[in-house]
Amino acid sequence: MAQPLQQEARGSRTRRDPAVNQTMLISLSHQMAAYQAMDSIANNLANVSTAGFKRESPTFQEYVARVKPSEGEKGSQKVSYVQETGVVRDMTEGPMQATGGKFDFAIHGSGYFAIQTATGEEYTRNGHFTLDQNGRLSTEGGDEVETQGGALSITPQDGDVTVTSDGTVSATINGTQNQIGKLKVVDFADDAALQKVGDSLYSTTQTANSNAKATVVQGMLESSNVQPVIEISNMIEIMRSYQATAELSQTQQSQDMASIDKLAQTAG
Numbered sequence: 183m184a185q186p187l188q189q190e191a192r193g194s195r196t197r198r199d200p201a202v203n204q205t206m207l208i209s210l211s212h213q214m215a216a217y218q219a220m221d222s223i224a225n226n227l228a229n230v231s232t233a234g235f236k237r238e239s240p241t242f243q244e245y246v247a248r249v250k251p252s253e254g255e256k257g258s259q260k261v262s263y264v265q266e267t268g269v270v271r272d273m274t275e276g277p278m279q280a281t282g283g284k285f286d287f288a289i290h291g292s293g294y295f296a297i298q299t300a301t302g303e304e305y306t307r308n309g310h311f312t313l314d315q316n317g318r319l320s321t322e323g324g325d326e327v328e329t330q331g332g333a334l335s336i337t338p339q340d341g342d343v344t345v346t347s348d349g350t351v352s353a354t355i356n357g358t359q360n361q362i363g364k365l366k367v368v369d370f371a372d373d374a375a376l377q378k379v380g381d382s383l384y385s386t387t388q389t390a391n392s393n394a395k396a397t398v399v400q401g402m403l404e405s406s407n408v409q410p411v412i413e414i415s416n417m418i419e420i421m422r423s424y425q426a427t428a429e430l431s432q433t434q435q436s437q438d439m440a441s442i443d444k445l446a447q448t449a450g
Contacts, residue, residue: 209427215242215264216424222269223417226408233279234307234382235406237272237413273373276407278399284343285311285319288404289367293396296328296366297321297383303328303390305368307404308382323381329363336362345400367396 218240229235242264278288287309289295294305304325311327314320319327319334326333329351336343340353340362349365368390370376376384 211264212427213424215240215266216420216427218266219420220417220424223413223420226413227410230406230408230410232308232382232406233310233403234276235408236274236276236307237406237408238269239272240269241267243267271374271376272407274407276405278402279405280402282401283310283403284401285313286401286403287311287345287365288399288402290397290399291395292373293367293369294384296368296390298326298328298333299383300325301379301385304379304383304385305376305390306382306384310403321381325383328366330366331363334363334365345398347397347399349398365398367398368392369396 222238222240226237226239244264275290278290287295289307289309294307295309297304297306306321308321311319311321313336314324317335317337319336321327334351336353339355341355343351343353343362344359345351345365349367350361351363351365352359352361354360370386370388370390372388375388376386379385
């Protein structure tokens with residue numbers, strides 16, 4: 183994860199452009215990249231216990247700019263900065279955790295539960311659901327969990343509620359099992375295009391496809407796929423990279439101060 187931060191800062195020696203100190207800007211770009219990477223790690227670690235959470239990491243690339251030549255050089259010179267290009271989400275399935283909760287569901291394989299929100303249909307891998315005051319299956323945030331026939335209402339008279347691997351919800355009353363709905367589980371052509379909107383929900387402009395390959399498991403939740411040991415290891419590596427660039431800035435500042443002192447002594 184921290185590897186992109188270790189690009190060579192070519193052209194990093196001082197260029198006496200009257201308007202810009204290129205060395206300081208190069209160092210600043212590296213420090214900002216380290217800050218963004220650390221922020222992503224902190225978010226991953228904060229969600230290590232969030233059901234269905236997917237690890238994220240920023241991506242970087244080299245940005246090459248041309249500057250005026252310094253004394254003794256000819257032609258424009260190349261200066262290399264670090265530039266963020268986006269965020270990569272790891273869609274690897276997290277480990278399954280048994281909860282025994284009647285309204286806890288996990289999806290094994292690709293797919294998302296469809297959720298009806300105030301802004302339209304959104305999607306989640308977090309299957310920790312509950313019943314609202316009207317008996318409708320909902321998320322912890324109060325949004326309705328969709329079935330292929332709309333909202334799913336469960337009353338005390340429905341008896342024992344079970345969900346099969348294809349998402350079919352049934353209620354058993356006096357030994358008789360009756361189907362009362364089927365969870366709407368969908369998938370998409372490009373998971374990377376899903377946009378996070380908070381509360382473990384995603385939105386997208388893609389067409390949702392019915393997912394026949396996904397397996398729904400009752401009484402279980404998909405855990406976060408964040409691995410704390412790896413995140414902490416990446417954090418240490420990034421801190422070392424940040425320290426190296428901070429030392430570069432300090433060295434440059436010391437050189438500038440020495441040059442100013444020398445000019446002041448000469449002028450005096």
